[in-house]
Amino acid sequence: xxxxxxxxxxxxxxxxxxxxxxxxxxxxxxxxxxxxxxxxxxxxxxxxxxxxxxxxxxxxxxxxxxxxxxxxxxxxxxxxxxxxxxxxxxxxxxxxxxxxxxxxxxxxxxxxxxxxxxxxxxxxxxxx
Numbered sequence: 577x578x579x580x581x582x583x584x585x586x587x588x589x590x591x592x593x594x595x596x597x598x599x600x601x602x603x604x605x606x607x608x609x610x611x612x613x614x615x616x617x618x619x620x621x622x623x624x625x626x627x628x629x630x631x632x633x634x635x636x637x638x639x640x641x642x643x644x645x646x647x648x649x650x651x652x653x654x655x656x657x658x659x660x661x662x663x664x665x666x667x668x669x670x671x672x673x674x675x676x677x678x679x680x681x682x683x684x685x686x687x688x689x690x691x692x693x694x695x696x697x698x699x700x701x702x703x704x
Contacts, residue, residue, distance in 0.1 A: 640685035646694030662688040
């Protein structure tokens, strides 16, 4: 009879994004840039963010990560690395928050559950 293993899950440390190197009292933070500035410019030119804001229901007052921001983040992820929804927050941590369209405060609230709630309006629109 096989023994059941108990799996302990470590708490997720959502420190600062990017990679950090410390030496001699100084800290260097580096981020991945890649082609995100080019894709961001293309998204800006096609005005996808204003389109989404105009056609989605307004977010509630308690919403920490706007639906439009979450949808654009998922789109950027699909274009670059196609991480599963539960891996998008780790993927986004490699980039500076402004490159992925978020503020530092919004980044703290990024998780797979919130991204699922961001995708829900698209399912409702597709079913109509």
